[in-house]
Amino acid sequence: MKTIGIIGGMSYESTLHYYERINDQVNQLAGGLTCAKMIIYNVNFEEIRQLMLNNKWDQIKLNLASIAKTLETAGADYIVIATNTMHKLADYIQSQINIPLIHIADCVAQKCKESNILNVGLLGTKYTMIEDFLKKRLMQNGLGVSTPTNDEVINKIDRIIFDELCKGQIKNNSKQYYIEVINGMITQNNIQGIILGCTEIEMLIKATDLDIPIFDTTQSHIDYIVDYALERKLIK
Numbered sequence: 561m562k563t564i565g566i567i568g569g570m571s572y573e574s575t576l577h578y579y580e581r582i583n584d585q586v587n588q589l590a591g592g593l594t595c596a597k598m599i600i601y602n603v604n605f606e607e608i609r610q611l612m613l614n615n616k617w618d619q620i621k622l623n624l625a626s627i628a629k630t631l632e633t634a635g636a637d638y639i640v641i642a643t644n645t646m647h648k649l650a651d652y653i654q655s656q657i658n659i660p661l662i663h664i665a666d667c668v669a670q671k672c673k674e675s676n677i678l679n680v681g682l683l684g685t686k687y688t689m690i691e692d693f694l695k696k697r698l699m700q701n702g703l704g705v706s707t708p709t710n711d712e713v714i715n716k717i718d719r720i721i722f723d724e725l726c727k728g729q730i731k732n733n734s735k736q737y738y739i740e741v742i743n744g745m746i747t748q749n750n751i752q753g754i755i756l757g758c759t760e761i762e763m764l765i766k767a768t769d770l771d772i773p774i775f776d777t778t779q780s781h782i783d784y785i786v787d788y789a790l791e792r793k794l795i796k
Contacts, residue, residue: 567628567641575602680752681746682757706751708741
């Protein structure tokens, strides 16, 4: 079994999902008392968030690269970042280590293509929707990708993530807002599926809420992490 190195804590809610589901899926596949071999470095998200708000991404980049090196030194066979937004820095982090970094966008793109869904909507934090670090990677994997373009919509989606979901708060009016946004994208952009491009959104939106398939980046990431850990798939 391979050892997983996880950069977590962004937020701790999403890292809980990674820890629990990875172990559960490994146990289901391997049986007995088997659980995953993993090393988790849990950051203080408040420190990271303040750097984000002050646009100090170079400092975040250096911090996360240092953590990745620590995980490599500790014996991790590969690295995963347990959040979508920090994949903005994935290429740099990969350049600083000698073990693979499993990119979340590659994992969810493969799930979409397996379902023959090639035109998708993408929701996430403001950074994920405005910038192209996730969108570009999805497009490199052969997908057509649409995101909200209205600033008010983008800001509200972002606020719900950081002010509610990252704190474990699930509010029905926020759920209904997300559903309205997605339904609008179905009409305006003719999307065939929606990628929940933030590890917390899956707490809010479920498959039964929509008429199109949901592709949750968290679960897609976890599925591949488990397959690599058990060597059911080899890292390319």
